Amino acid sequence: MPSGPKAIVSVTGGKGGTGKSFVATNLAVLLSERISNGLVLADLDVEAPNDHILLGVGDPLNVIEIEIFFPKIDYKKCTSCGACVKACDTGAIIMAQGRPPFVFPRLCSGCMACYYVCPEKAIARDGKRVLGYIRTYRVERNGKSFMLVSGTIREGEEHTPPAIVATKRHAMNMSRGLLLVDTGAGTGNGISAAIQYSDLVIAVTEPTPLGLHDLESILKIVSGMGYRSWVVINRHGIGPEEEHVELAKQYGVERIYRIPYSPIVPRAYSRGMPIVEYAPDDPASKALEELARDLAVELEGKLGVAGVVGA
Amino acid sequence: MIMVVRIAFATGSGGLDDEIYSRLGRAPTFTIVDVDEKTGEILNVKVIENPGYTAGSGAGVKAAQALGDEKVQVYAGPTPGPNAYAALQYLGIKVVPLTGYKVRDAVKKVLEMLA
Incomplete structure (x- = not known):
């Protein structure tokens, strides 16, 4: 505590x-x-x-x-492997075959699973979005x-x-x-x-x-x-x-x-x-x-x- | 030359005799039908489980992703929600709002709407 x-x-x-x-x-x-x-x-x-x-x-x-984590994808590094899509529990990431993934901000809970599974390190660690206010x-x-x-x-x-x-x-x-x-x-x-x-x-x-x-x-x-x-x-x-x-x-x-x-x-x-x-x-x-x-x-x-x- | 179109229907138990389900994201299955665009002949039928059915959240997006993975060209069923609609658009899947039909009868309807 x-x-x-x-x-x-x-x-x-x-x-x-x-x-x-x-x-x-x-x-x-x-x-x-x-x-x-x-x-x-x-x-x-x-x-x-x-x-x-x-x-x-x-x-x-x-x-x-x-602020919570939000995946900012480096499209130069991304190979469209789909690992982030599979890891996303909230269905916030979608990908068409051969195209880069797309993230739905409101569905993202900021859990960072995509950041950890990305084999190309194409997702920035410091990506953020505003969830609310105190x-x-x-x-x-x-x-x-x-x-x-x-x-x-x-x-x-x-x-x-x-x-x-x-x-x-x-x-x-x-x-x-x-x-x-x-x-x-x-x-x-x-x-x-x-x-x-x-x-x-x-x-x-x-x-x-x-x-x-x-x-x-x-x-x-x-x-x-x-x-x-x-x-x-x-x-x-x-x-x-x-x-x-x-x-x-x-x-x-x-x-x-x-x-x-x-x-x-x-x-x-x-x-x-x-x-x-x-x-x-x-x-x-x-x-x-x-x-x-x-x-x-x-x-x-x-x-x-x-x-x-x-x- | 045969032009084949791949249509996915939101369904319950799945199959040609199943009624179109009332929801997209939470539909238990999708019945995917390959159809000869000219004659309307059904060439192939496949039933897949919808990952959105048991999803905690993001059901519509997960459902759309499953259709994209199956290389579906047309989705037919209840009107998608905003997230699912955006996902289907991104995946290049056409949307045909359609309920109240059995899959077998709906195939003809979808082809009419696409024409």
Whole structure:
């Protein structure tokens, strides 16, 4: 693990729309008040990052490009042998007999297999293309601030994992205290990359059959990777959750939190404000505060005594 | 002199009695037919597996590459997606959008469209 953050907590959940970003942004606001040596929130939902909207922040401090390898072929050296076409797992390279290969940029994942198999060394090692962007924001809250690092892929791009890895690396380099990771939906390679190195994974679900189904998918990944996990049942009260609890037990989930369903939450959303600021006395805010408090206590050892204040 | 044209049809199980498949990149097989351009007589039939059928990504391009390797001149089947279309163009393979026919009956249709 690269040096950088002292602790990494990831918020994920499998299903889209369970409230991953909702939990992550509210936790970030609550924890930034408690953690003195720095908090970085990484939005790794690179297909649709929106933590900056939920937090109501303005323009980013800076924007950098995410570059990945792209085969630049030296047509003087190329003998049209077709080795690169055979090696390409994503079908990004095509070749007509006797003619030089042709690369589809959007299909290329930048894996470099073509570079390694080319017997003529006709593919340059330093070929690059822009896959997406990393935006860094400063989020100011009550005199305290934390950094938000947000990754985005360009429209039409098919490969999210390289962008997720690049954004996460950037956030880790920036972090000296707690790194809070917000992942996208799903359970693919990109999600595994997003939750890698976590000290704790928070899986957000909801009391619906779909929430149950996707909770199992994500808990399989998390337990398979050997990470500790907590579960948050968001929109608590809208349906039965016995099976969710049973499932959590089965996968060794340490704690279960419940955020009651609250009609105030979408109102806070529509104003670009975290619920804990818009309506601090709402039952949903109280539940998030309890989670943040417990998280701060849990991380005290990792972050050092000075790292956590008011826990 | 006999002028032979090699036509590839997107198919399921494959063969002259198979219906044209609804997709190009994810079609299980291609039925490749050599036809006498003048008489429409079927001279040879070959069924190949489509590497795009099981591909993680880039199915259309992989399918096109397989047709290029077989020296196919005409592709007949559902309209290709943008990547597959570009690949077929690069490979010099003509595209005839055609569905709703058995391969055997489609051969005549394709020849009509090419004429």
